[in-house]
Amino acid sequence: MTDTPVSGITHSKVITEDDVVAQLQDGMTIGIGGWGSRRKPMSIVRAMARSGLRDLTVVSYAGPDLGLLCASGKVSRALYPFASLDSIALEPHFRAARQSGTIDDVPWDEGMFLLGLQAAAWRVPFLPSRVGLGSDLIVHNPMLGTVCSPFEDGTELVAVPAIRLDAAICHLNRSDARGNAAFLGPDLYFDDLFLRAAPARRFISVEKIVPTEDLVHEAGTELRLRIARMMVDGVVERPGGALFTSCVPDYERDEGLQKEYASAARSAESWETFKREWLDLAEEEFQAKVAAR
Amino acid sequence: MISDLITRAEVCIVALAECFRGDGEIVANPIGTIPMISGRLARASFEPGLMVTDGEAALVAGDEAFAWPAGKVVEYYNPYRSMFDVVWSGKRHVVMGASQIDPYGNQNFAAIGSDYRTPKTQLIGFRGAPGNTVNHATSYWVAAHSPRVFVEKVDVVTGVGWDRAAAAGSGATEFFDLRKVVSNLAVFDFGGPSHRMRLVSVHPGVSVDDVVDATGFEPAMAPEITESRLPTGDELRLIREVIDPDGLRRSELPD
Numbered sequence: 001m002t003d004t005p006v007s008g009i010t011h012s013k014v015i016t017e018d019d020v021v022a023q024l025q026d027g028m029t030i031g032i033g034g035w036g037s038r039r040k041p042m043s044i045v046r047a048m049a050r051s052g053l054r055d056l057t058v059v060s061y062a063g064p065d066l067g068l069l070c071a072s073g074k075v076s077r078a079l080y081p082f083a084s085l086d087s088i089a090l091e092p093h094f095r096a097a098r099q100s101g102t103i104d105d106v107p108w109d110e111g112m113f114l115l116g117l118q119a120a121a122w123r124v125p126f127l128p129s130r131v132g133l134g135s136d137l138i139v140h141n142p143m144l145g146t147v148c149s150p151f152e153d154g155t156e157l158v159a160v161p162a163i164r165l166d167a168a169i170c171h172l173n174r175s176d177a178r179g180n181a182a183f184l185g186p187d188l189y190f191d192d193l194f195l196r197a198a199p200a201r202r203f204i205s206v207e208k209i210v211p212t213e214d215l216v217h218e219a220g221t222e223l224r225l226r227i228a229r230m231m232v233d234g235v236v237e238r239p240g241g242a243l244f245t246s247c248v249p250d251y252e253r254d255e256g257l258q259k260e261y262a263s264a265a266r267s268a269e270s271w272e273t274f275k276r277e278w279l280d281l282a283e284e285e286f287q288a289k290v291a292a293r
Numbered sequence: 294m295i296s297d298l299i300t301r302a303e304v305c306i307v308a309l310a311e312c313f314r315g316d317g318e319i320v321a322n323p324i325g326t327i328p329m330i331s332g333r334l335a336r337a338s339f340e341p342g343l344m345v346t347d348g349e350a351a352l353v354a355g356d357e358a359f360a361w362p363a364g365k366v367v368e369y370y371n372p373y374r375s376m377f378d379v380v381w382s383g384k385r386h387v388v389m390g391a392s393q394i395d396p397y398g399n400q401n402f403a404a405i406g407s408d409y410r411t412p413k414t415q416l417i418g419f420r421g422a423p424g425n426t427v428n429h430a431t432s433y434w435v436a437a438h439s440p441r442v443f444v445e446k447v448d449v450v451t452g453v454g455w456d457r458a459a460a461a462g463s464g465a466t467e468f469f470d471l472r473k474v475v476s477n478l479a480v481f482d483f484g485g486p487s488h489r490m491r492l493v494s495v496h497p498g499v500s501v502d503d504v505v506d507a508t509g510f511e512p513a514m515a516p517e518i519t520e521s522r523l524p525t526g527d528e529l530r531l532i533r534e535v536i537d538p539d540g541l542r543r544s545e546l547p548d
Contacts, residue, residue, distance in 0.1 A: 035373065062418075082418035090417060098404070101411035107403065109423040111377040129381075130468075131424035134453035134461035140409050155464045186350035187372040 012177040015234040017047035017283060020203045023234075024048070024167055029057040031117070031163070031198060033170030033191035034245065037063040037086045037253055039183075041171035041205045043241040043283050048074060050279065059163055061110065061189065063245060064261060067093035071264075071271060072279075075103050079143075079163060081110035085258055092265035107140050112160050114190050119162035121196035126159040133158060167201035168194040171242045172227060173250055174219060175204060176212040179232025182219035185248040188226050195231040205236040207250045240287045254290065299523055301477060302327060302546040303532055304496045305434075307524045308475045309388060310335040312432045316386050318342035319429075320352065320379050323388035326545040328434045331388075333358045333536045338528060344368060356535045380421065383468055386430035388475075392416055393447040394433060396490050396510045398471045398483055400426075400452030409449060422452035427461075430470040436545055438476035440509035455488035477546055479504045480521055485513025494521040 021044070024030065034040040045065045048056075049072035056074050058066050062083040069075045071093040083091035097103045108116065112131040119127045128147055132138055138146075138158070145159040170191040175181035181204055183191070195202045204227065208218075216222050239250075244261065246253035257278070264274035278286065309331030313321050321332040321343040329348075336343040337356045347353045352369040355361060371379070379385050393401040400422060406413030425431055431452065435442050450457055458465040474481040474490065478499045485491040491513035495504055497520055505512070524532065532542070 080418060082420045084417055090415070095415040098412060098415035105410065107419045109419050110373075110421045111380060111424045114374065114377060129424075130427050130464045131381075133423075133427050133465035134450070134457040135419070135423035135426075136403075136409075136450040137419055137423050140449070153463075155467075156462050157464050189373060 013179050013229075013233065013235045014177050014209065015236060017044050017205070017236055017238070020044050020169070020234060020236065021047045021051045021053065023201050024053055026053060027055045028166040029059060029164070031059040031165040031168040031194040032065045033168070033189060033194045034063070034065070034242070035061045035187070035189040036082070036084045037245045037258065039171050039185065039189070039242050039247050040065045040245040041169045041203075041241065042068075042243060042245055043238045043286075044169050044203065044205055044236065045069065046279060046283065046286065059165060061113065062094065063091060064258070067091040068261075068279075070094050070097035070103065077104040077106060079106045079108060079113075081108040081113045085262060087253065087255060088258065088262050092262050096265050105140070106143060107137060109135075109137060112137070112158070113163075114193060115160040116163035117190060117193035117197045119160060120164045121193050124162065126161050128157040129160050130157055131160070163197060165194065165198035167203070168198035169203045169205075170194055170227075171205045171247065173207050173247065174210055174215065175206040175227070175235055176215055176229075177209055177235060178212070179204065179227070179229035179235050180212060180215060180225065181206060181227035181232070182215060182224045183226060184219065184224065184250070192226050192231070195227060200233065202232050203234045203236065204232055205238045205241040207239050207241065207247060209235065209237045238283065240290060243287075243290055256293070257290065299529065300546075300548045301496060301498075302542040302548070303524050303529065304521055305475060305477060305546060306331045306334055306532055306542065307528060308480050308494075308496070308521050309432075309434060310338070312388065312473050312475065313340050313343060313386060316340060316343060316430070318344070320344045320346065320385045322346060322385055323434070325388070325390055325434055325436070326541050327436070328388040329358050330532060330537050330542055334528060334531055337531050337536065346371065356531065358536045359539065359541055377424075380424055380428050383429045385425075385428075386432070386472075387421075387425045388432045388434050389422060389425065389452060391433050391435055391442065391452070393442060393444050394435065394474065395444055395447050395454060396512070397454035397456040397488060398433070398452070398474070398490060399447050399450045399454030399457055400433060401447040401449045403449045403451045405448055407448065419451045426453040426469065426471065427458065427465045428468050430472055432471075432473045432475065435474065435476040438478040438504070438507045440507060443508040443510060445510045455483055478507060481512060484515065489513045491515055492518055494519045496521045497523065
């Protein structure tokens, strides 16, 4: 960890996964960044799965973040436009939770989802959209409303409600100790909106913390510095923190481990085995085990 | 070398490519292996204005669908946020899959079962289907035509069909543009009464009865049901040698 004193004062926000979990409470609505099985803050998700937390609402372009928390009995409600492991089309642990009726399902369209986060980030109650009209989103998502254009056209549109978050958790490639962060892969996804949709408890994990003056060099261009420290309350430095999801260019997805995770949905016994081998251990041990594979 | 044996996959690729005819300078966004090949084929032959994605965050030039041995040529940086700008401004024609589709083109790939709260089978979710279908051109690709897919009534409406759009008002119909359904057996449009799904062509080797037997509702019939056209020699060369030289199309539809 490299901390950069500014004017001789340290402004470090560096904390651990367990510090993040200690700031979360039962019943909270928690937004998780990334997309599918890409750049998910899995080391923090693992810490959440090991914790005593319960009754969470998870808000996510979902992959194994939602699945792992479902399998660990942490989720009572899911707001999601899809749940996929990318190379494995469907998220098996989420499916199991849905098919046993143990979670409250609040479906979203994936573009509409960004409007809900954007509305929360802009602190307005809703944003209008035609997305949802005619579909069963209106039937199955009780959060949605409709609104009529106040102008001459009078068009009826969907009122996409703000998705206000009690906490937001994202994984980025690089940051400084104060929370200025950069994505190095092809897509930021909607990480900035997740962090802005939460008024407090905004956490990032990163592959590497560097001095502020090295951020642009690490990112290659200032266009990749898309997370500002005013959007972040805590930074966890965790190389490999997104594993087994991808975090390019630092690493690709660990397809082997993802397969093991997916197969663990077959039975209670197979889940217990996976849990013992890959979840019930300190994050340092997890990383050492992955590296030794 | 072009073999004389034309596969069903190649016929389907051409039928899907035909969906993009006349689209001009928009994003052709066919999802799935055979649809991706079809978008490339349309651009490489009769619809040169199309823009296509690399499956990640770029719109790319070049005819290859899955690998870029000579390097990827990026035309536009198109992360997901920008993709929704494309969707909502209408400059897109998507080809989606369907776990269920009904006579008016309502599509479902979210969940199967009569009780949404406890589905028999949870699928991927609503994904982008509600937004796509009310914002720009939509067609569907069904790789395994069966009465379980072509159903009288879908369990969940993810993609909006003609009847549901009309019932939802002008906000839904203004840019609604549901075009075609291509399956491994046949091609349909929505030219039947009240935009009912209508059989327009059957693939070589498939009879109209085969299609009717595999469809869980009664489709309307075009005045003249033709045989889906074969790829031209040039199209076969493009598919086999340039767009999909590794034959990934066979993984979706074996010869």
